[in-house]
Amino acid sequence: MFDFFSSGSADTPTFNTVVNIVVFTIGLSMAFASGRAIAQTWRPFTSVVVYSVILTFAERFLHFALSGQPLLSIGFFVVSFIAILAVAALGYRRMRVAQMTTQYSWLMDPVGSLGWKVKS
Numbered sequence: 001m002f003d004f005f006s007s008g009s010a011d012t013p014t015f016n017t018v019v020n021i022v023v024f025t026i027g028l029s030m031a032f033a034s035g036r037a038i039a040q041t042w043r044p045f046t047s048v049v050v051y052s053v054i055l056t057f058a059e060r061f062l063h064f065a066l067s068g069q070p071l072l073s074i075g076f077f078v079v080s081f082i083a084i085l086a087v088a089a090l091g092y093r094r095m096r097v098a099q100m101t102t103q104y105s106w107l108m109d110p111v112g113s114l115g116w117k118v119k120s
């Protein structure tokens with residue numbers, strides 16, 4: 001089909017690499033969106049951790065099903081969980097800053113993209 005997929009087989013390292021990159025990118029995008037959604041509904045940060053664990057299980061299953069990686073590997077799970085939690089926390093914090101500085105504009109000023117301060 002394309003020169004990039006020279007043999008077209010799912011057993012080639014190139015195909016598995018592309019699948020892993022796509023699945024990881026989709027997982028991080030879902031993590032960012034879930035972090036924003038959790039903040040938008042004013043839920044606590046602990047919800048981000050719970051949903052990150054669920055997303056990590058889903059991402060690990062996709063890696064297992066599409067590229068043959070081990071399903072229950074602790075090392076892969078921890079690396080995926082840390083990446084997903086970091087991106088979800090970023091989405092959560094950015095949405096919370098937008099909420100605080102928009103809804104309480106008379107009281108709060110934004111400080112960078114990840115913080116706010118009380119107006120003096």
